[in-house]
Amino acid sequence: MEKMIPVDRLARPEDHVLVPLDKIREARLEQGLTPFNAMPFEEDFLKTRLHGICAGEFQAMEAAGRTLFDFPDAPWEFQLDMARQVWDESRHSEIYMKLLDYVGSYLGEFPESEVLWSCTQIDDPACRVAGINRGLEGLACDVFEQLIRMAQKMGDPVIERAVDYVLADEITHVRMGSKWMRKLTEGDPERLRKAQAFQDNIDNLFNFGGGRTTQEGAAQIKQRLGDKEVEIDATLTIAREARLLAGFTDEEIERLIKGMGKSAAY
Amino acid sequence: MPDLGNRANVMGPQPIGPIKQPAPEMMAAIDRFLAMLMSGNPVEALAMTDEPARDRVAHIAGAIKPGVYKRMSILGKARVAEHYFVKARLSGSTGESLTLQFRIGPGSGGRWTVREAANLTDVRSAWTK
Numbered sequence: 134m135e136k137m138i139p140v141d142r143l144a145r146p147e148d149h150v151l152v153p154l155d156k157i158r159e160a161r162l163e164q165g166l167t168p169f170n171a172m173p174f175e176e177d178f179l180k181t182r183l184h185g186i187c188a189g190e191f192q193a194m195e196a197a198g199r200t201l202f203d204f205p206d207a208p209w210e211f212q213l214d215m216a217r218q219v220w221d222e223s224r225h226s227e228i229y230m231k232l233l234d235y236v237g238s239y240l241g242e243f244p245e246s247e248v249l250w251s252c253t254q255i256d257d258p259a260c261r262v263a264g265i266n267r268g269l270e271g272l273a274c275d276v277f278e279q280l281i282r283m284a285q286k287m288g289d290p291v292i293e294r295a296v297d298y299v300l301a302d303e304i305t306h307v308r309m310g311s312k313w314m315r316k317l318t319e320g321d322p323e324r325l326r327k328a329q330a331f332q333d334n335i336d337n338l339f340n341f342g343g344g345r346t347t348q349e350g351a352a353q354i355k356q357r358l359g360d361k362e363v364e365i366d367a368t369l370t371i372a373r374e375a376r377l378l379a380g381f382t383d384e385e386i387e388r389l390i391k392g393m394g395k396s397a398a399y
Numbered sequence: 400m401p402d403l404g405n406r407a408n409v410m411g412p413q414p415i416g417p418i419k420q421p422a423p424e425m426m427a428a429i430d431r432f433l434a435m436l437m438s439g440n441p442v443e444a445l446a447m448t449d450e451p452a453r454d455r456v457a458h459i460a461g462a463i464k465p466g467v468y469k470r471m472s473i474l475g476k477a478r479v480a481e482h483y484f485v486k487a488r489l490s491g492s493t494g495e496s497l498t499l500q501f502r503i504g505p506g507s508g509g510r511w512t513v514r515e516a517a518n519l520t521d522v523r524s525a526w527t528k
Contacts (some may be wrong), residue, residue: 139528140526141523141524141527141528143526143527144522147475147486148474148475148486149472149475149477149499150475150476150477150484150485150525151525152477152484152500152525153525153526156502156515157479158483159515160479160484160502160504160514161479162481163504164479164480164481164504165480166480175480177419177480203401237417237418237419239418241475241477242419242477242478243478243479244477245477247526260430305467
């Protein structure tokens with residue numbers, strides 16, 4: 134079987150609309166929206182955000198599966214961890230499909246972009262886990278922690294608890310990534326440097342034009358919610374506590390925060 | 400701090416809402432656009448297309464021989480705010496088919512226009528580089 138599978142070989146039902154990220158960005162800009170993601174002030178924010186996560190869970194499941202297949206000589210415990218992650222991500226996909234239904238959406242209402250899968254295109258398992266498990270799953274910790282706080286403010290225990298359940302898994306995935314990035318590069322500082330550089334690239338890619346900030350530093354915007362008004366973060370935040378639980382060091386988190394705002398990845 | 404855009408009509412986050420239905424006018428515009436392409440009438444199809452996408456649509460229209468395709472079907476549609484990406488197929492009576500994907504959005508006066516288009520006939524998906 135082919136290794137390093139290109140993004141367009143991922144199987145999707147024919148009725149799914151797949152669109153490159155740059156085309157989605159163009160569509161958003163043409164409508165006067167920010168280019169990267171649906172923002173909290175948008176009418177469809179919650180649906181769009183949950184849909185993006187759901188598609189991300191599918192691609193995360195596929196990515197872990199490919200990592201398992203692509204590196205048959207990796208330690209057996211590594212393969213077991215990747216297999217476990219496939220199982221976790223498949224459950225997450227189902228959870229988010231149900232949450233989409235819950236908020237009045239469905240898988241396929243919005244286009245799916247290729248960007249997460251593109252991050253798997255590297256042939257070293259140490260880089261793969263650094264990029265996917267530490268970079269992307271670290272980002273998932275940020276996104277989920279923020280969603281949980283929003284759900285709390287909305288008074289919605291279904292979203293709050295469902296996302297908290299998934300976040301608990303994501304924390305273990307990051308820990309897994311940290312463990313294997315170090316183990317696989319033991320005694321090989323150059324390989325470790327490359328893995329960290331690959332993760333840095335992914336962190337920069339998802340910097341969203343410098344629009345992210347700390348939870349404490351996030352501007353708040355008022356949102357109407359039925360008959361009440363709540364304040365929520367205006368931008369995506371960095372979940373310090375969840376990242377510490379996941380095994381990121383204070384220094385790494387600080388580096389991430391300082392990096393926010395200077396990337397020109399987009 | 401990035402520009403947060405127009406907040407005058409903020410409604411989100413929404414705890415539970417109905418599934419958003421596509422506008423009937425858009426569905427009619429999609430049918431019209433595909434019918435024009437199928438009938439080999441590029442002038443009419445181009446009249447529904449915004450300037451940046453005209454070359455692409457002209458190219459797709461040029462690949463369609465009038466009378467070859469008898470049926471059209473919408474395979475899928477997905478939206479980005481008010482714009483929709485539409486995947487559609489034209490089929491002939493002897494097995495020929497053409498698959499295309501285009502983005503359509505509302506313009507001034509409620510007129511729906513095509514903003515971009517791609518011929519997916521010989522590629523696996525719009526993700527193909």
